[in-house]
Amino acid sequence: MEPKRTGVELSRPRKRIDAIDQQIVELLNQRAEAALEIAGLKKGSNRPNFAPVRESEVFDGVIKNNQGPLTPSTLKQVFTEIISACRGVQGEFKAAFLGPLQTFSHQATLQRFGKACMCLPQPTISQVFDQVEKGLAQVGVVPVENSTEGGVGQTLDRLYTSSLKVSGEIFTLIRHNLIGADVKIEQVEKVYSHPQALAQCTHWLNRNLPTAILVETASTAKAAAIAAQEKNAAAIASLLAAQSRGLNVLADSIQDDPGNLTRFLVLTKKDCPTTGNDKTSLAFMVPHRPGSLNRALDIFARADLNLTKVESRPCKNRRWEYAFFVDFLGHKDDPAAAEALAELKNASYMMRVFGSYPRGEEPLP
Numbered sequence: 001m002e003p004k005r006t007g008v009e010l011s012r013p014r015k016r017i018d019a020i021d022q023q024i025v026e027l028l029n030q031r032a033e034a035a036l037e038i039a040g041l042k043k044g045s046n047r048p049n050f051a052p053v054r055e056s057e058v059f060d061g062v063i064k065n066n067q068g069p070l071t072p073s074t075l076k077q078v079f080t081e082i083i084s085a086c087r088g089v090q091g092e093f094k095a096a097f098l099g100p101l102q103t104f105s106h107q108a109t110l111q112r113f114g115k116a117c118m119c120l121p122q123p124t125i126s127q128v129f130d131q132v133e134k135g136l137a138q139v140g141v142v143p144v145e146n147s148t149e150g151g152v153g154q155t156l157d158r159l160y161t162s163s164l165k166v167s168g169e170i171f172t173l174i175r176h177n178l179i180g181a182d183v184k185i186e187q188v189e190k191v192y193s194h195p196q197a198l199a200q201c202t203h204w205l206n207r208n209l210p211t212a213i214l215v216e217t218a219s220t221a222k223a224a225a226i227a228a229q230e231k232n233a234a235a236i237a238s239l240l241a242a243q244s245r246g247l248n249v250l251a252d253s254i255q256d257d258p259g260n261l262t263r264f265l266v267l268t269k270k271d272c273p274t275t276g277n278d279k280t281s282l283a284f285m286v287p288h289r290p291g292s293l294n295r296a297l298d299i300f301a302r303a304d305l306n307l308t309k310v311e312s313r314p315c316k317n318r319r320w321e322y323a324f325f326v327d328f329l330g331h332k333d334d335p336a337a338a339e340a341l342a343e344l345k346n347a348s349y350m351m352r353v354f355g356s357y358p359r360g361e362e363p364l365p
């Protein structure tokens with residue numbers, strides 16, 4: 001007869017885990033004490049606690065020495081929370097973003113700043129800028145472009161009038177889920193969501209819920225709130241919305257494009273020094289003459305600067321004139337970039353560099 005299986009054979013590795021956990025707790029507290037000491041030293045010198053370039057160095061160092069079995073992306077998640085907790089020990093760390101809670105802007109904020117950050121959802125993109133400009137939040141998180149829908153005009157326009165610096169970028173996978181309370185997928189008669197989310201799930205809805213009535217809401221979070229109350233109703237919203245309302249996920253990842261990404265910018269008052277893997281965002285306006293845009297773009301080509309984005313927006317006070325928003329790989333203080341920017345300044349009647357910042361990582365679908 002086979003011996004009865006008990007938990008006995010697990011006790012040795014579990015004891016090892018208990019001992020390791022004790023060490024982790026001690027080390028985490030030592031790390032938090034060091035962060036507190038740094039905060040004390042920064043206080044006198046007018047340096048903000050948030051140091052994005054240093055955070056990139058921490059991530060790079062951790063990943064460089066990793067032997068596995070944990071993957072780099074798992075370690076990044078763990079250290080996002082460790083740094084978040086340390087920032088929290090240093091003082092209240094407030095992040096403003098386009099609300100309400102449980103939207104993709106909220107998700108992007110948590111993805112970058114971890115759960116210890118204090119969330120300040122704002123009714124408009126412009127108010128996100130206001131909060132940081134007034135010093136009421138240390139960072140602002142605003143959407144700047146979506147991989148299928150394109151640029152977010154309100155963000156580009158407000159960047160133009162703001163003195164804030166872009167000090168980071170966040171790529172967030174837009175995963176839509178059909179969520180509901182006590183409802184099975186075949187019982188769903190109404191689907192609530194933001195018009196963009198409904199549009200991004202058109203094929204899935206046609207195939208799976210062809211007779212359901214689609215109802216537009218102001219946000220995906222609002223849709224989740226309605227679905228939590230209404231019979232035979234569901235919402236298209238984030239996992240965060242489902243979890244926070246205790247709703248069931250009836251179908252996950254239902255967006256038509258599995259690689260749908262939104263890029264967010266992180267706004268702060270201070271510039272970032274170079275890391276060696278940076279991106280720069282700027283805007284310029286050139287005179288209305290044949291070839292002037294061509295000549296401006298040629299400056300980047302001659303400096304061997306790779307443009308990752310070019311977008312135009314109408315100038316508000318000059319009809320049929322445009323500001324060109326450009327991102328390139330590199331830091332504004334790199335010698336070749338600095339020279340190119342000086343040349344561009346001469347060739348344009350307005351140029352503003354919004355900031356150079358560590359390049360963000362694009363998550364895999």
Ligand SMILES: O=C(O)C(=O)C[C@]1(C(=O)O)C=C[C@@H](O)C=C1
Nearest residue numbers: 035038049050051054055083086
């Ligand atoms: O190194 C610093 O400047 C710190 O304040 C410490 C620390 C960290 O926990 O590693 C915390 C916040 C900063 O944004 C960067 C790093």
